[in-house]
Amino acid sequence: MRTINEFYNCSDDVAKVLKSAADTVLSGSNDDEIKQIKQRLKDIDQARNDFVNLIATGACASDSLDDEFSRLYSEEEQLSQKLLSLKAQGEAEQNELADDIKAVIDNSSFELQQYDDILVRKVVECVKILNKEEISVTFKSIIRTLLHIRP
Numbered sequence: 001m002r003t004i005n006e007f008y009n010c011s012d013d014v015a016k017v018l019k020s021a022a023d024t025v026l027s028g029s030n031d032d033e034i035k036q037i038k039q040r041l042k043d044i045d046q047a048r049n050d051f052v053n054l055i056a057t058g059a060c061a062s063d064s065l066d067d068e069f070s071r072l073y074s075e076e077e078q079l080s081q082k083l084l085s086l087k088a089q090g091e092a093e094q095n096e097l098a099d100d101i102k103a104v105i106d107n108s109s110f111e112l113q114q115y116d117d118i119l120v121r122k123v124v125e126c127v128k129i130l131n132k133e134e135i136s137v138t139f140k141s142i143i144r145t146l147l148h149i150r151p
Contacts, residue, residue: 022105034083037086041076041080044072051069124137125138125139
């Protein structure tokens with residue numbers, strides 16, 4: 001077990017990968033609502049541009065659209081505030097969850113704790129007893145390790 005753990009000594013790399021994944025994979029639970037709000041804000045902007053074009057071409061009097069402009073402005077303000085709130089809430093939840101996951105990773109051991117015959121058969125090619133103090137372990141990747149037996 002010690003030889004396998006030494007050979008596959010990459011627990012720091014595993015922890016780094018897992019922590020990075022925790023940051024990038026997590027997404028807020030209100031992503032759909034945020035997308036809908038962003039789309040509605042785009043629609044409001046497009047409607048406002050259409051009204052300006054109508055006024056500019058003379059197809060409509062500017063004072064006839066005052067109520068529509070006010071309604072769009074009010075809705076845009078409300079949606080913008082809600083969007084900011086949802087983003088802040090999502091970031092806080094995401095950061096808290098990422099911190100919890102990172103704490104679990106920091107407190108985890110990535111070394112084998114008990115003998116696993118199936119794993120040993122998958123990674124060890126050959127074990128040779130050289131003498132009463134040394135054993136040679138050849139892994140399937142053709143890397144050979146020499147172990148000194150402790151008395």
